[in-house]
Amino acid sequence: xxSARSARRGRPGHDREDVIRVGVELFNEQGYDATSxxxxxxxxxxxxxALYHHVDSKAQILEIALEDALGGxxxxxxxxxxxxxxxxxxxxxxxxxxxVLTARQPQVTLLLRLRGNSDVEVxxxxxxxNFDHTVTGLVRxxxxxxxxxxxxxxxxxxxxxxxxxxxxxxWYRPDGPxxxxxxxxxxLAVALDGLRPRD
Amino acid sequence: xxSARSARRGRPGHDREDVIRVGVELFNEQGYDATSxxxxxxxxxxxxxALYHHVDSKAQILEIALEDALGGxxxxxxxxxxxxxxxxxxxxxxxxxxxVLTARQPQVTLLLRLRGNSDVEVxxxxxxxNFDHTVTGLVRxxxxxxxxxxxxxxxxxxxxxxxxxxxxxxWYRPDGPxxxxxxxxxxLAVALDGLRPRD
DNA sequence: GTCTATAAATGGATAGAC
DNA sequence: GTCTATCCATTTATAGAC
Numbered sequence: 464x465x466s467a468r469s470a471r472r473g474r475p476g477h478d479r480e481d482v483i484r485v486g487v488e489l490f491n492e493q494g495y496d497a498t499s500x501x502x503x504x505x506x507x508x509x510x511x512x513a514l515y516h517h518v519d520s521k522a523q524i525l526e527i528a529l530e531d532a533l534g535g536x537x538x539x540x541x542x543x544x545x546x547x548x549x550x551x552x553x554x555x556x557x558x559x560x561x562x563v564l565t566a567r568q569p570q571v572t573l574l575l576r577l578r579g580n581s582d583v584e585v586x587x588x589x590x591x592x593n594f595d596h597t598v599t600g601l602v603r604x605x606x607x608x609x610x611x612x613x614x615x616x617x618x619x620x621x622x623x624x625x626x627x628x629x630x631x632x633x634w635y636r637p638d639g640p641x642x643x644x645x646x647x648x649x650x651l652a653v654a655l656d657g658l659r660p661r662d
Numbered sequence: 663x664x665s666a667r668s669a670r671r672g673r674p675g676h677d678r679e680d681v682i683r684v685g686v687e688l689f690n691e692q693g694y695d696a697t698s699x700x701x702x703x704x705x706x707x708x709x710x711x712a713l714y715h716h717v718d719s720k721a722q723i724l725e726i727a728l729e730d731a732l733g734g735x736x737x738x739x740x741x742x743x744x745x746x747x748x749x750x751x752x753x754x755x756x757x758x759x760x761x762v763l764t765a766r767q768p769q770v771t772l773l774l775r776l777r778g779n780s781d782v783e784v785x786x787x788x789x790x791x792n793f794d795h796t797v798t799g800l801v802r803x804x805x806x807x808x809x810x811x812x813x814x815x816x817x818x819x820x821x822x823x824x825x826x827x828x829x830x831x832x833w834y835r836p837d838g839p840x841x842x843x844x845x846x847x848x849x850l851a852v853a854l855d856g857l858r859p860r861d
Numbered sequence: 862g863t864c865t866a867t868a869a870a871t872g873g874a875t876a877g878a879c
Numbered sequence: 880g881t882c883t884a885t886c887c888a889t890t891t892a893t894a895g896a897c
Binding site: 576613623626627629630634656659 | 691692693695696775777779808809810811812814818819821822823824825826827828829830832833840848849852853854855856857858859
């Protein structure tokens with residue numbers, strides 16, 4: 464076998480995981496549409512035929528990455544929904560989303576940049592819409608409990624929170640100086656209490 | 663003349679402005695790279711030759727739109743820098759950025775999605791970096807005045823604020839129910855004091 | 862201001878050998 | 880698991896007529 468963490472002998476010897484990883488990496492650097500299969504094979508150091516031995520299409524690479532991102536976010540949402548109180552549910556989905564986003568930054572980045580240009584993209588956007596809708600419900604119940612300002616539309620409030628959260632993909636890097644768990648708590652704190660010092 | 667608001671006789675009769683407007687519109691729907699010149703001519707109802715009579719290249723359409731976005735943001739920043747106090751400067755750049763973003767949503771959206779795939783994109787990203795850097799300076803001075811929590815890195819604080827602001831391009835629509843000026847004040851309020859109700 | 866026709870390159874993908 | 884060679888659709892852009 465060439466996969467796993469064995470065999471790094473006789474030249475490249477890639478497997479499907481390598482192709483996906485490099486594909487996602489390149490899609491994030493240049494954008495999915497701006498990345499040609501040749502760009503991909505160049506970085507991998509193989510020909511197109513070699514690449515097509517591992518994956519069916521360029522779109523399949525995207526599809527696998529999106530499943531990873533959406534699966535993570537949906538799992539985090541399910542976990543949040545199992546919490547007992549509205550306050551715990553809101554805390555759990557914010558920290559959970561930050562956690563998924565930092566752990567799978569490349570995949571989530573792809574998800575957030577989709578435009579719906581293909582069946583794969585449309586299907587992923589639909590799942591993302593469902594996620595957003597359920598989260599908005601959590602924000603709404605937090606409002607009726609007095610945890611979140613009720614004079615703000617629940618949809619707008621959700622978009623502002625997730626605007627902050629989702630923007631992490633633009634600058635958070637796993638090898639950077641920011642601790643992901645601390646970051647989750649900070650984002651929650653800023654979302655609830657703002658940037659002004661508390662007295 | 664065919665331009666301005668005159669002459670809507672003898673069939674299409676487009677001018678440069680039409681091409682730019684429709685181009686930006688389509689770039690935002692599908693992404694710049696996913697949009698072909700044929701997509702553009704199809705929506706305009708003309709042939710490629712007609713389009714190339716108005717603009718030099720597909721890239722030039724992007725370039726003009728980016729100049730519009732960056733010019734607006736830079737003007738807002740200049741205006742903020744002319745204010746007397748750190749608090750006024752911070753308020754001015756937040757509300758100013760929201761104002762530009764709502765007034766020129768399509769152009770700013772393009773700016774925020776750039777990946778640096780061409781000279782035009784690299785140049786625009788450089789100007790955007792300068793903007794971000796100056797804004798971070800405003801946040802830093804607000805921290806030393808005690809207006810913003812000092813235990814947070816100024817860069818992180820700026821990114822969180824602008825994460826919230828920039829996410830507006832994903833959902834704000836000029837024909838929607840949300841008043842742009844009110845939105846600017848709300849974003850500033852949420853950034854400073856959070857979503858939790860104040861007592 | 863718009864057209865037809867076409868150039869020249871690059872796109873995603875496959876056949877078949879090793 | 881990777882290669883060379885190739886197909887064919889689509890891409891950006893231009894020449895030159897009306």
